[in-house]
Amino acid sequence: MSDILENSLMDHLQKLQCHFTWDLHGEDVDIDNVEERVNDQLVYLPDALKHRMYNLLAYLKHLKGDHEEAMIQLQKAEAQIQESNISEDTDVRRTVMYGNFAWVFYHQNQFTESSTYAEKAETILKQYESPPEKNTLLSDIYGEQGWTYLSFIGKYYQQAVECFEKALELSPEDPELNSGHAMAVYRLEMLSFSSNNTENKSVPLLERAVRLNPRDTVVKVLLALKYLDMKNYDQGAILIEQALQEQPESPYVLRYVAKCYIKNRRINEAIAMFKKVLSLTPNSSSVHYELAKCYKILIKMPTCYNKQQKSEAIENAIFHLEKAVALNRLFVPAHILLAQVYIKGNQHQKSKVVFDKTLIMNNISPEQKQELNLSWAQHLKNSRRSKSEAVRHYKEVIEIQSLSLFRETAIKELESLAETIIVQNPMDATGHALLGYIHQQRGQDI
Structure with missing residues (x-):
């Protein structure tokens, strides 16, 4: 292909709405860790969402330079769209996927195929130029973009909120979009380090999401956590019980239930719950981290009244934190907690090594x-x-x-x-x- 034609193709590719044009940077995340989380989601989340996960996996494979595997993931996404019983026109859900196909072919130097898929994506965009069809198309694209940002790290959560807000302007009653928006705002609140952070903007959003989709157990438990923060213990307990009855084996439900136990100072029950989650998702760095936080709480509690019990709690915390940072080398909170717990275990030199290493991390x-x-x-x-x-x-x-x-x-x-x-x-x-x-x-x- 001549330089002129290649530049023309690149112009088309950069105008597509897909993972390759959403400004996602591989250096921001531990790619293997994100990949592990997405694979867990493929096991435990509804089939209707799986094409999005395959799209994201394709992009992660691209970041690792494995374009053959990226192509396999996109083929899985296409098969999932074809097989799923979706009421909307399946072309809507193919738009992002076609864009990803075009980019992967481009990186394989298969420019003819790349151009073909770019044209397929552009054809759908032209077919949906007028409302209400355009609203359906754009809300789906913004929604997929929002979920993608939520799958990366905290620096992308604000962008996730903005994407869901754009989508909801077009489809305000969509249950999935309302859940995504509520979760994104909730996560932003959890990241806040402000000394006077009293805002609970996520509460009405979570309440709305639960009303629109009462089967979404994850948003139920997130709302329960917020209720517990607000000392609305009875309503929080009701939601926790409902979620456990509806999805007793979902790791996403169980981990948030465990956090509810922590808020109620039921630490041993939280540890047991997190261990159950770990049996379902053994390579989850975040679950190892949450377990370590539980053991750190135990260290300070009267239950650790003798030297041996305190020593065991410290050893358990260190074990899970070392696993967490091994599974996700860019997991800053786990590095910070590991440095703190090393101090409690009188391992000062190890603490200093982690301290120095963490301070120079790019994503801190x-x-x-x-x-x-x-x-x-x-x-x-x-x-x-x-x-x-x-x-x-x-x-x-x-x-x-x-x-x-x-x-x-x-x-x-x-x-x-x-x-x-x-x-x-x-x-x-x-x-x-x-x-x-x-x-x-x-x-x-x-």
């Missing part, structure tokens, strides 16, 4: 940098290893201009440290200098 957020520095500062202060190093890390937290709980805690800890220094030696300029620094930082926050 400002708030996560704050949390990591705060943890290390607390360790240095409490172990009395180095007061000056503790001060340096508290300042690292404070100078990241994100008004989070971590920053607020660092300011209070540094202020307490300064006052202790002054009480011990009123003539020590260090304490007064620190108070001046804190005053200056608080003045900038106003």
Whole structure:
């Protein structure tokens, strides 16, 4: 193919709506981990959604440079669309898939086939140029884009929200789109590190999603979690019971039920539930992480009243966190928690290695940098290893201009440290200098 024709084809490809044009970056995620999660979804989620998962798997295979396997996944997507009993015109659901086909053929240097599939996608777009058909087509495309963003990492959740909002403008009563929108807003709220985060925007969205699709047990349990946060314990318990009766073997339901147990301080029941989830999805880094968080809670509880029980809880937490980071090398929260638990197990050198490694990860957020520095500062202060190093890390937290709980805690800890220094030696300029620094930082926050 001449350069002119190849450039012309590329112009067509870049105008297609598909995974290759949605600005998804492989370096943002552990591709193997995302692939594992999507394969789990293929087992446990409804058949009507599987063509989307095959589309995403095809793109993940492309990111790994395996275009033959990408083609196989797209063929599975096509077969799934053909076999499923979908009331809408199946061409709507082929649009994204044809775009992916065109791109995969292009990367295989099969330009004629690439052009053919690009034309197939464009033909569907032309067939659906007028409402209401256009609304049906665009809402499906925006929906698939939204679910794709939700399958990556937190930095894409805001884009997922925006995609679902666009889709809902066109199909406001669609149950699946309402569920996706509610889940995306819920996840954004869970990512918030704000010190005054009292918003519960996801609650009415989850309530609406449950009304429109009462069989969606996942949104039921997410709503239950929100109700528990709001101390609406009776309504939360009802939803949990309903979800367990409807899908007692769904790992997605069980893991959120386990989180409900945590909120009710039923930690041993949560551990048992997460272990059941792990038996269903053994390579889930997030379930290993959740188990580790349970063991960390146990470490602080009166039930760990003797040295052996505390030691066992620490060992279990470390085991599951090491599994989590092995399964997902870019799992920042698991790295942070591992550094913290290593400290509790007096494995300070291992903690420092994880600490240093995590701080330079490309996908670590400002708030996560704050949390990591705060943890290390607390360790240095409490172990009395180095007061000056503790001060340096508290300042690292404070100078990241994100008004989070971590920053607020660092300011209070540094202020307490300064006052202790002054009480011990009123003539020590260090304490007064620190108070001046804190005053200056608080003045900038106003």
